[in-house]
Amino acid sequence: MSDAVLTPSPVRTIAAKDIRDALRDRFILIVTAFLGLAATVALVTGAIALRGDVATYEAAKATLLAIGKSADAIKAPEFYPLRLLRGAIEQIEIIGAAIAILLGYRSAASERGRQTLALIFTRPIRRWQFVAGKALAGVGLLAGGLALVLGGLTLVLHLMSGIGLTADDLLRIAIVWGVALTYTACFFLFSFILTLHMKQPSHALLVAFAVWLLLVLIAPQIGDTLDPDNQVAGGVFKQLNIAKPDQVQIMKGFATYETLRDGIEQASVTKHFERFTFAVLGIKATYAGMPLGAILTEMLGNLVWIFLTALGLGALALALPINPDRLSKA
């Protein structure tokens, strides 16, 4: 048997070592638990609120029936179990991305902090293999963490919903896991590249967080704030008693404004992640009950955007030459 078969590749060795290190110091476990807690709180509070809506509806229906009126006048709350994942998805898009930044920072900073980068490069290893090993470990850790969080949420949802989840529901959650992994990988790679190449690792962390703020919170917030319907409590059209078809007609006169608003949102990978996952899980009302194939076709643009961002950053991480001046702690 040749040595090539017996000796693991440098990429695998570095990835395995990084994963062992991350599990040993329990950092990944702590941050995964934090994300799991945030997502579970979102799921449970959403379920409690829905239960409240159902109770209010039942009480109103009973009152109407008791006075001999039809219950058709009031709208029954809609129940799609996957919709309860809305808050959890938003936590993944915000806190999950922040955790990915921390993982990327730690992955690059650990070698610089321990002054081991120079030593690694005295071994018969190519620089791209070092970067690929690190990236593989980071993506592997994110995959495991997200699988734990989404797996736990699925279990809670299955037990709480009362009607159980179908195979189609589970497939949708699995797709969301894959896309969430790609989305968080973008932030991991971005932070990893900055930390490996900037003069001071701590500055790289702060710059990565500044970009996180812009992409994850501020760009979607600007888009959301510019939505005219979010300017008046309850919605401007609701306050003016204007029906949906008429709203569309009126908004035709604001096409440029809406294009600008949408463009600001589109600039953020977070918004693409949100649009895709909200459609797949039926959180956005127009996609509730729609077959998965049709949703995936319609959401292909968002999916391509997320994958291209991750691929682009991955290629950049591999292509950038590691500067010998950055081999040690700054």
Added chain:
Amino acid sequence: MELAPSATWLIASQSARFVLREKTVALLAALFVTLVLISAWLGWQATATVDRIYIDAAAFLQKSGQPVPSNPVLDISPLSLMRNMSVYVALIGALSAIVIGNRLVGLDRKAGVLPLIGTRPFSRATYAKGKIAALGGLILLLALIAGVIAAATFLLLPAVVPNAAQWAQLAGFIGVSALYMAIFGLVGLGAGAAARSETVGLLVPVTLWLTLTFIFPQLTANLNPTAAINPISALAPLPETPFFHAAAQFLGPFSLADAYKFASAGLLDYLPQGIASPAFVPPLADLMLATLLAATFAWRALTRLSMAQGDYNV
């Protein structure tokens, strides 16, 4: 004869200058100022769009013979143009304050100058006072910039004329914003002094900020994270269940983002009628108590800082 400046003043002014030289602090501060400017534009643009929609909708309703309701823009106070500023203070302002607090002590620790500072003729209490004063000064500077931008916006927009009471409310909002940033700055300062590593010193306050901004509002009002960062959506009524009423009342005082949200909405006149903070401690008192608590934490951490140790332990 010229009086020698006090040790506290020397520490405060030198620390503030040192921190301001940091590129990342400058980057975050510049981001904050830019976003404050954007928030002024956003408020104006969004309100103007609602006004134009109303004009179109009124024409449409008249044509179809339906009654035309009053323009919702007329019910909006001019101060509410600045409502997005509260979101940016809660996001970038709080984060900048954490970084400033962390750097104020982190730079000394990283440079390994604490043993040298320990040889100087002043106590650790003086050192702590100097650092807290530097933090207070820098946060006031950020708040002042935000206030100047807000005031300039009102002066430049001839259609928007706040009265004397509204100018006072705007000043109150800037004060509350400074208080909110100070809480996170003090936690950043305390954690930077108490933590064994530079990263932990930064991560602890950031985790606290994430928890208060995105997790607590879900517990107290079932507010999803993206709704929590929209000044209007964040003020939705509580879900009608005993759980949320109890959670809002008892967890409300710990939910500082909620307290800041209600205090800002009250001062900037965009708090919807019939909605008030359900917590048993009023928002302003809550923020003051939290500042006191954070100051105590920072004071304890700074006065226990080992002056015999140079760089971080790990």
